[in-house]
Amino acid sequence: MPELPDVEYYRIYLTATALHKTIARVEVRAPRILEGVTERRLRSVLAGRAFQSARRHGKYVFAAIEGGEGGWLVMHFGMTGRLSYFKDIGDDPKHDRFLIGFENGYFLAFVNQRKFGHVALAMSPEAFAEAKGLGPDALSIGREEFAVRLGERRGGAKATLMNQKVLAGIGNIYADEILFRAGVHPKTPVNTLDEETLGTLHAVMGDVLHTAIAAKRRCEDFPGSYLLPHRHEGGVCPLDGTPLETITISGRRTYFCPTHQSDERE
DNA sequence: GGGTAGACCCGTGCCC
DNA sequence: ATGCAACGGGTCTACC
Incomplete structure (x- = not known):
């Protein structure tokens, strides 16, 4: 359901569940969703760090990476998808394409049935929006x-x-x-x-x-x-x-x- | 040459 | 087994 309202909800969800928790592991289960980044690179950027805040521009969610080189994790859901935060790995949702495990034992899954979504890295939401040629966010535009x-x-x-x-x-x-x-x-x-x-x-x-x-x-x-x-x-x-x-x-x-x-x- | 619209394509699952 | 349609978007082509 990923249009602006859905994605805004995912941003709120990510903010409520996954901030300030040290990342212990990163797992890419569908490499095709990666855009301009490798699993290895994602690991090195995310492991041992935590998300500091989350933002949204259009249909993209951005999570600020605290510490290290900084930067932002970018997520787009395509036609299908959502985020899921859960504790027991046995509750890992179907179509989990990208999984982040925290030191507290919980996980955040990027669920994306049709694999039309993308995960990327960016210097900032502004730089990403600029590079993509995105117009102003529909909720911010005057x-x-x-x-x-x-x-x-x-x-x-x-x-x-x-x-x-x-x-x-x-x-x-x-x-x-x-x-x-x-x-x-x-x-x-x-x-x-x-x-x-x-x-x-x-x-x-x-x-x-x-x-x-x-x-x-x-x-x-x-x-x-x-x-x-x-x-x-x-x-x-x-x-x-x-x-x-x-x-x-x-x-x-x-x-x-x-x-x-x-x-x-x- | 740029803006626009339509066809087609990309996984996947569901309906018949 | 097949066809189909799905809250997205990229590429290609035709047309103005």
Whole structure:
């Protein structure tokens, strides 16, 4: 479930479980998830150190490595994944691709079923975001910058919201939710949106992300007016029961309500 | 030439 | 056994 709200929850989870604990061992079980780093290098950077703090930018989690050469451990979950902190190695979750063992006997697992995720090292979250060409984080970006960055694009609203170079953190599910709540058709060219609509989009984006983060912490409890619970075959608009329509955008299935998100392109 | 969109691909598991 | 679709993103191509 790794879009911004999910990843923010993992950041909170990592902060609550894995900080200030000396790392005793490191094990890579699926080398393909390593990006620009070897298991040997990870071991030498992490062994005997501890994580000091955790941050997030878009769909990436960063854990600061205290002592030694410093640096940050970077994690991205791809389409599937989560973190799991546990005590008994017998409770090691399925699809554990990267395992950190602490001196206290506990473990932190990077769980990633489809192996589309990545583990890397970076000098800083800022340097990493810069090197990747990531746009500003969707939860940090201000209304003005949001309007400017979208305004200079020609693409459709959904494709642009999901473009990590424009802003970082929005994926398929939350792009649909934001556009539904803002009443914008997913194919509307963003450079045709007026100032007011861009402002609405920015405000709705913040609301949706904050609500989703809270829902994750409460274990998936979304307001009834949200599109998300209805986002399935045969789903209907939570506002008036209109059958939802589906189209494909950027290779992703897109759900929208044809009455609340009219196609301005006619 | 850059921005954009679509096709395809990368493990894995589930449905039929 | 096969096909398929999945909360991501990279590459390639065609098109403007």
